Amino acid sequence: MTTDDPSFSPPSFVPFERLCLIGLGLIGSSLGHATRRAGAAREIIGVDRHQPNGQKALEIGFIDTLAPDLETAVTGADLVILATPVGAFDAIGKAIGPHLSPGAIVSDVGSVKGVALDVLTPHLPAHIHLLPAHPVAGTENSGPEAGFASLFDGRWSILTPPEGSDPDALSRLTAFWEQLGATVEIMTAAHHDLVLAITSHIPHLIAYNIVGTAADLETVTKSEVIKFSAGGFRDFTRIAASDPDMWRDIFLSNKDAVLEMLGRFSEDLSVLQRAIRDGDGATLHDLFSRTRAIRREIIEAGQDAAAADFGRRPPSRADDSKF
Amino acid sequence: MTTDDPSFSPPSFVPFERLCLIGLGLIGSSLGHATRRAGAAREIIGVDRHQPNGQKALEIGFIDTLAPDLETAVTGADLVILATPVGAFDAIGKAIGPHLSPGAIVSDVGSVKGVALDVLTPHLPAHIHLLPAHPVAGTENSGPEAGFASLFDGRWSILTPPEGSDPDALSRLTAFWEQLGATVEIMTAAHHDLVLAITSHIPHLIAYNIVGTAADLETVTKSEVIKFSAGGFRDFTRIAASDPDMWRDIFLSNKDAVLEMLGRFSEDLSVLQRAIRDGDGATLHDLFSRTRAIRREIIEAGQDAAAADFGRRPPSRADDSKF
Known part of the structure; x- marks a missing residue:
């Protein structure tokens, strides 16, 4: 974790009891795999508005339980992560707000952080810790079959806690991302x-x-x-x-x-x-x-390999017949 | 080779006697390595206006002889390939024109083909076959140490013969590129x-x-x-x-x-x-x-791998200390 606050020291890691993943696409499935690899949650509940995604997630095994709806999914979870397009946040926030456990952390993995705060804050009770996150990782593939445990390894995960966030909750979420292989950076949502x-x-x-x-x-x-x-x-x-x-x-x-x-x-x-x-x-x-x-x-800075184009499979000569 | 002319049939390959490479950077050095690998020329002469590039080329060994100047370089060559920035073509054309052997093929590897014709044509005697070429291959690296024999494997090399080009010369140059691993496509320079x-x-x-x-x-x-x-x-x-x-x-x-x-x-x-x-x-x-x-x-079409980002080395965790 990098932070400007010299008093900050992350605690030794305490896994979450129950992680709820809302959205089981590329990032949701990678979160499931990476959480399992790290032992970072004792139980993983998943929910997805597309029924086949949920079934596929159970089959692949990166969630323990598929919840039938959002209310059931978040009940008893101490960490809830929204891994859906940002456009769904308003409806999800409204649905889960009344059912969240006291002291639960609500986070997300969206690529825009101002909107996560704006949209989710009104729906969440005061006892909830809203800590938006953005892992800078991904591929151009989608869906529950696209995920893999190492997606976050060596990548940045940017946390954008609102002013006055609870330091313990922030430490726990930081430790979670570090267990998943990421390096945590903290900045404001606007920046x-x-x-x-x-x-x-x-x-x-x-x-x-x-x-x-x-x-x-x-x-x-x-x-x-x-x-x-x-x-x-x-x-x-x-x-x-x-x-x-x-x-x-x-x-x-x-x-x-x-x-x-x-x-x-x-x-x-x-x-x-x-x-x-x-x-x-x-x-x-x-x-x-x-x-x-x-x-x-x-x-x-280690953000890419110097090797020119060698990562790519040379095109197959056999394919030339198509032209 | 792909062409719209159904009567076209490439001859069995006859290597060139003496290949002259003008410019010994990424493409020039790759041409040397690939020509050697294929046995596509009996002798390779190189010339480069930067003296250290020429010395390096001799050291690496992808040319047989380093010529002291352009005149010497092209004398006796039956294939001359310009592998310099397009901006140098005018001066090079002027220098080599009078010293080219009768019936020699002059080609290039530039990324713009109209200008190759426009700039080189006035300098070349009528007995020369000017056949511009563009291998669609490269890396972001430069210099004689950047080249490698497989650069053209499975890549397109586009030939843009001017109207009325000699079919035999075109066949020989086509065969040369195919020996180097490329697939040849023919079109007008403008297209x-x-x-x-x-x-x-x-x-x-x-x-x-x-x-x-x-x-x-x-x-x-x-x-x-x-x-x-x-x-x-x-x-x-x-x-x-x-x-x-x-x-x-x-x-x-x-x-x-x-x-x-x-x-x-x-x-x-x-x-x-x-x-x-x-x-x-x-x-x-x-x-x-x-x-x-x-x-x-x-x-x-085989022009890239479906694999997401796997070709890239994951950033080293050790590098995080820099931030």
Whole structure:
């Protein structure tokens, strides 16, 4: 855990008695697997509004019990984690509020934290500790079969406790995430939403956008785009394959920060556009040299491997027959 | 090789006598390694305007001889490949023109093909076969130590022969690329430049742009951008670490197609911006669902692995101490 408070010292870990997972998709299922691996909860109850997801979760075995409804799911749980799109938080908060056990921690894994506080706070009784969280981890896959225990290993989990949060509850949730393999960082919800707008939300938006632009061209066929995607486009399609429900909700719930960052991105892009039009190679070269240094810092910080493209399976020659 | 001409049948492979590589960076060194692996040339001569690159190439051993200058390098070569930034083509064409052997093939590996024809044609005698090529392969690394023999395996190499090209010369160059592991596609230079603008040049431009935007923010520190880059930004930094000289030249030499595609990208982005501002979730969800389908097609076409993020080394926990 990193924090500015020098008096903070995490206690030795006390597992939760009963973890309730609301939403059993990629993150919910990974939470189940990782909690089991760590022994971080004695019991895991799951609930999902899609019945087949719940059945699949039981089959795979990352929950002990499938609850028939939200009320039953949260009853007796000392840790409740919402792992659904942010758009469902209001209805879920309303449904679970009256049934939460005294002193329970309610958290989430949403990518926007201001809205988690805004939407959930009115529904929760005073005896509940609302401690929003955002594990910066994921893949472009969805559903209960997409999860795995190591998803959070070495990743950041950002906690955004509201002012005046209970330090013991915060310590317990911090210890939980550390047991799951993550490194915890604490910041305000507002700052989180600004940081993630530039490191995650805008990259997703422009990846979605360019893949859409390419698909709509008349002069270049879609099959040509797919064939020659190795030139750079391919990396964007990976990002642009992320869950549509989740990302719609992210953009709508982090509107201000996203529009602010998008404005800056567009301004900067206009400068490049002008430089290309004017044949101003120095402006281009200057930017391209600066960005290369940032890549080096990310590799040095251990956030990615230096190896170029080696992680990827080379395309099968046999597939060429399709073209 | 894929071509629309049903009468085309590639001859059995005849290696080149003497391959001359001009430029010994990532692509030049990979060409050397791959040519050696395939036995596709009996002799490889290299030349590079940076003396240390040439020495390194000799040391690594992917060339047989280092030429002291361009004139010496091309003398007696039956295949000359320019593997330098496009910006150097004019000077190189001028220098080598008078010294090329009758019937030699002059090719390149540049990412823009219209300019290769425009710049090189005036310098070359009539007895030379100018056959521009673009292997769609690369990494973000540069220099003679970055190359490896398998870089072109399973990748496309696009040949853009000018109208009236000699079919035998085209067959020989096609066979050469196939020996190096690539699959050859033939199209006009103009169409190539349009296709690559959307599959490669625009993705690079917006990756460079967003990494620059992030670095310039006052509200979010650069160290926060680096720490939380796993949310999507990291993939852009990989692309934005590509060689600045090469990419400056690409944008300047494919100006028209890049500005055309950039205009469409910006228009589409404005629609998304408006949808976010208006809270129009349906427009966002519709695009996000369409783009996901394109990712599936790329995976089915064998251009990328379905595996989520597994190719990447998980960040080392030990590195956390840096933060």
